[in-house]
Amino acid sequence: MELQVISNSKDGSRSAESMRASRSDQEILPRDLVRRTGLNNPNKVAYVCGDRSASWGEMHAKSDRLSAALLANGVAVGDAVGIMAPECIEVYEHFFACMKIGAIRVGVNRRFVDAELRHVFVDSGMKCLFVHASCGELLKNVREDLKSLKILTVGFGGEHDFDVDLEAILDDVVVRPELPPLSGCDPLMYSYTSGTTGSPKGAVLTHRAVTSTILHALAEFGFVRDDRFFLPTGNAWVAVVLAFLGLGNGMTHIIADGDYDRSTFFDIVKDQNATVFLLAPTMLNWALEDNRKTPFDLSSVRLIIYGSSPATPTLIKRVHETFAKDMINVYALTETTWGGVTFLSPEDHRRALTDKPELLKSVGRVASHFEISIRDEDGEPVETGEPGEIWLRGPTIMAHYLNLPEQTEEVLREGWLRTNDVGRLDEDGYVYLLDRQKFMIVSGGVNVYPAAVEAILVKHPGVADVCVVGVPHPEWGEAVVAVVRKDEGHENLAGGDLIEFCRDKLNRPSTPKHFVFVEDDFPRTTNFKVRKKEVQAYVMSDEGGLPWDCSEGAG
Structure with a gap:
């Protein structure tokens, strides 16, 4: 369906599209990247998921339609719009639509138990929840909660019994609305992580932080337009940002068709000619085991990225020796909008494997968009090489924890984020983690x-x-x-x-x-x-x- 465009001038001479394009002097928001990447790379493949794919032009057009549908169903700037789904292209159509209209995207973790789900629904003030048909059973005990909270449920991906169907509300769209004004400091997403109290806590992440993460991560990873990036991340948590880094350069993302599958991951790498993939250390260990049985074809791969949990030097050496690819280690947090804080580069890995082995215990050097300070229990900087708590400052730091002023005050101090990670900084600027968020x-x-x-x-x-x-x-x-x-x-x-x-x-x-x-x-x-x-x-x-x-x- 071709959407009509609502004019926002009295004589109808200027379209909403041209008006958006004319505001080039304003701060770049993620929705601007969606539009520009879609217009500049209309036929370039944005996502590959199983036997499905979508171009950047299609992602722009589909998210425009979904934006209109959300507005028609009463969703406004600042309303929380959740999604509970395995990996699929619709996850990113949904996210891009939220970017465009200023709705707050909430990824709902499929691993959450009933009490955690109820907490997220209430805590976020959720107005609408998109649910993949395969997740219906996971919500069976909280369906009454959804009704009592008056949360509109939108089903997709198969047969379901939710309030409305995604395709049905899209079919009702006949216009492309003028997008509402937004600021970089407006919240774009709530990323929920399990808290020390037992209830998930939501980090409030802004449009400006997401833009900054996209642009800086591309530079630090060295991604180029022709890369094909395969990452099997869960879309409910902050690492979902990695699955749309292509908004900054038009590269292709390969996502799992549902969930990470150890038995098929490297078949997909080969069949889809992935140039870069990301795995947690546990997954890399599995890869080594599986490769011993049937060696993988990694001829298309130029770079292996790992992170999210500690990796031993022995594991890193084995991966490098077995696959003979460049490697990058990255350290990031939910509270930094994923925004990679430190990177151990391919050259760092080569140095570590030749004459500086201690580097394999490091998570690399701090990215240029962050400042780091290692501090003692009184908040005072320590000497180089001494252990202390890692404090960070930069454009991707979260705004606050949702509805948790005391916890926010505890971790945000005069623009600095107290990570609760204990580490040390050497004279060359390399960061060594000594304890992961105290006892996490x-x-x-x-x-x-x-x-x-x-x-x-x-x-x-x-x-x-x-x-x-x-x-x-x-x-x-x-x-x-x-x-x-x-x-x-x-x-x-x-x-x-x-x-x-x-x-x-x-x-x-x-x-x-x-x-x-x-x-x-x-x-x-x-x-x-x-x-x-x-x-x-x-x-x-x-x-x-x-x-x-x-x-x-x-x-």
């Missing part, structure tokens, strides 16, 4: 907060006290381990009982992979806080009884 556990690339797991386990009547720590794991990078002191009368409590208790309360990465039962209280500080490092050391000792060898895991 990164298992298979998924962030797990021990307090959230403890809050669930302590509800079991047989648990008197519990301390959750992360320990190195040869496959998952880190694994969740729970140290439990049993309550009286529950001497027969076993790990299997607690796993069953967690089944509908915690997602799989958060569920402990090992339980250690103790009789004595945990070691504590003078203000009665548990000394988690000592507990972790106990778990990793012979007394901990770990059923795996942790010498090659993350640490």
Whole structure:
């Protein structure tokens, strides 16, 4: 359907499209990149997903239609519009439409349990939720919540029983509306991450931050227009930004047809002539295992990107030796709009593998759009080489945590973001992470907060006290381990009982992979806080009884 364009002048002489084009002196917003990339690369493939594809021109046109449909259904600037879906092209049509009309995109994690879903619906003030047909069963226990909150549900991707169908509302579109005025500081997305209280917390990320992430990431990664970038990331969290970096140069994105599939990933790399791919360290380890059975054809690949969780020097060496490709390691946070903070470049990897091996323990040097400061507990800068908390300042820092003023005040200080990551900076500007967000556990690339797991386990009547720590794991990078002191009368409590208790309360990465039962209280500080490092050391000792060898895991 060809859309008519609403004129915004009295005599109708200037179209909305030309009016948008005339505002070239204003700040560049993501929606400007959608329009320009669509007009400048109309037939260049933007997305490949299974046997489907869409050009940048089509993405611009389709997101225009969806923008009009959203406005026709009462969505306005600042309204939260969610989406719950596996990877598919519609995820990005939805995101681009939100960019255009100033709606706030909310990715809903398919791993969230019912209580977490309800929290996101209420906390975000969600007005509309797009749901892929395959996710219908995941929402079965919260359908009444959606109705009571008056959240319009839009189904797509197959048969469904949601309020309206995506194709139906698009068919009703007959005009392309004039887009509302927006500012770079307006919120574009809420990215929810599990919080220490057990409820997901939403980082408020702006249009300006997303634009900055796109343009700087392209430069730091060295992407070019002809690249074909394959990343199997989940679209519910902030890494979704990586799946539209092509808005800055018109390159092609290859996305999973549904979810990452270990058995087909490298077939897709070959068949789609991917030039760059990104995997978490756990996935790289799987790749090495699979390649030993049937060597992959990586003749089209020029660059391998890894990050999101710690990688051991041994793993990095094995990947480089096996695949003989340039490699980049990247460190980023939700609170930086993903916006890669540090990059260990291909040249850094070559130096590390020849004469400076300690670089493989680094996450690289800070990108040019960030300032970094390593500070002590009083917020004072430390000497070069000394450990401390990483503070960051730059254009991609989040605006705040949604509805959490105290937590926002704790992490945002006079333009600086306190990351809660402990690290050190050497004399050449390389950053070394010493502790991932204090006690946060990164298992298979998924962030797990021990307090959230403890809050669930302590509800079991047989648990008197519990301390959750992360320990190195040869496959998952880190694994969740729970140290439990049993309550009286529950001497027969076993790990299997607690796993069953967690089944509908915690997602799989958060569920402990090992339980250690103790009789004595945990070691504590003078203000009665548990000394988690000592507990972790106990778990990793012979007394901990770990059923795996942790010498090659993350640490």
